[in-house]
Amino acid sequence: xxxxxxxxxxxxxxxxxxxxxxxxxxxxxxxxxxxxxxxxxxxxxxxxxxxxxxxxxxxxxxxxxxxxxxxxxxxxxxxxxxxxxxxxxxxxxxxxxxxxxxxxxxxxxxxxxxxxxxxxxxxxxxxxxxxxxxxxxxxxxxxxxxxxxxxxxxxxxxxxxxxxxxxxxxxxxxxxxxxxxxxxxxxxxxxxxxxxxxxxxxxxxxxxxxxxxxxxxxxxxxxxxxxxxxxxxxxxxxxxxxxxxxxxxxxxxxxxxxxxxxxxxxxxxxxxxxxxxxxxx
Numbered sequence: 001x002x003x004x005x006x007x008x009x010x011x012x013x014x015x016x017x018x019x020x021x022x023x024x025x026x027x028x029x030x031x032x033x034x035x036x037x038x039x040x041x042x043x044x045x046x047x048x049x050x051x052x053x054x055x056x057x058x059x060x061x062x063x064x065x066x067x068x069x070x071x072x073x074x075x076x077x078x079x080x081x082x083x084x085x086x087x088x089x090x091x092x093x094x095x096x097x098x099x100x101x102x103x104x105x106x107x108x109x110x111x112x113x114x115x116x117x118x119x120x121x122x123x124x125x126x127x128x129x130x131x132x133x134x135x136x137x138x139x140x141x142x143x144x145x146x147x148x149x150x151x152x153x154x155x156x157x158x159x160x161x162x163x164x165x166x167x168x169x170x171x172x173x174x175x176x177x178x179x180x181x182x183x184x185x186x187x188x189x190x191x192x193x194x195x196x197x198x199x200x201x202x203x204x205x206x207x208x209x210x211x212x213x214x215x216x217x218x219x220x221x222x223x224x225x226x227x228x229x230x231x232x233x234x235x236x237x238x239x240x241x242x243x244x245x246x247x248x249x250x251x252x253x254x255x256x257x258x259x260x261x262x263x264x265x266x267x268x269x270x271x272x273x274x275x276x277x278x279x280x281x
Contacts, residue, residue: 003088006070007031008069009091010041013044016092020055036060036061037060078164089158094193095193096191098188103115116183117188122235124147125226126228146196150232158188160176
């Protein structure tokens with residue numbers, strides 16, 4: 001069983017090297033697509049690729065972000081794998097918790113197409129900010145040691161099965177190749193570090209504000225992402241993470257409700273249009 005990763009990055013210069021070194025511990029190859037980094041990320045990745053053959057430079061895409069960019073890599077390389085092999089959806093600020101190979105082997109036994117992970121979202125907190133002046137003197141410390149406060153109230157697919165004889169049609173399925181259905185019964189944990197330092201948060205918000213793909217970004221004020229540590233969970237090595245199941249199901253119900261209301265409005269709009277048309281004729 002082989003594991004290929006698709007790593008889509010933009011301006012992750014402070015964390016990308018640690019991310020790729022971590023992924024190398026269980027991935028056979030890591031394909032990197034850069035979406036227009038300007039902070040040295042692209043140069044760092046190229047230097048790593050010259051040193052490690054399993055880090056493969058694909059290209060730098062200077063176009064607006066879209067999830068379906070990953071299909072470019074998949075369609076170039078999926079023929080190299082069998083239907084017992086797997087792809088990891090990897091961002092440049094993520095660290096999978098533990099070795100996933102036993103879970104992927106179980107997914108193969110279950111004939112599953114996806115493996116889900118709880119997303120451990122690490123935040124920049126008031127406690128971190130109080131220690132910021134000291135932390136700036138120790139930039140060599142990995143982000144997994146510096147950010148310790150998280151919330152886990154969402155899960156999503158992280159691995160998907162390879163389909164050697166079917167291309168990924170981005171127009172049909174932008175996030176994942178079409179034709180995949182079943183999720184594995186066992187889940188993983190994925191550590192995500194989107195908010196790392198005040199300057200990095202500022203740049204991230206400014207780059208995403210107003211973009212159609214990031215409607216949830218409502219402000220460029222970096223302090224809007226500064227959270228009280230007391231409201232979060234403190235990560236402890238060797239201890240199972242705390243999962244906020246209630247928050248997860250609340251979010252799921254909200255999304256279902258929004259989707260349902262959208263469909264109802266669309267149906268009512270069509271009915272109204274038909275009614276007006278019949279009166280006109």
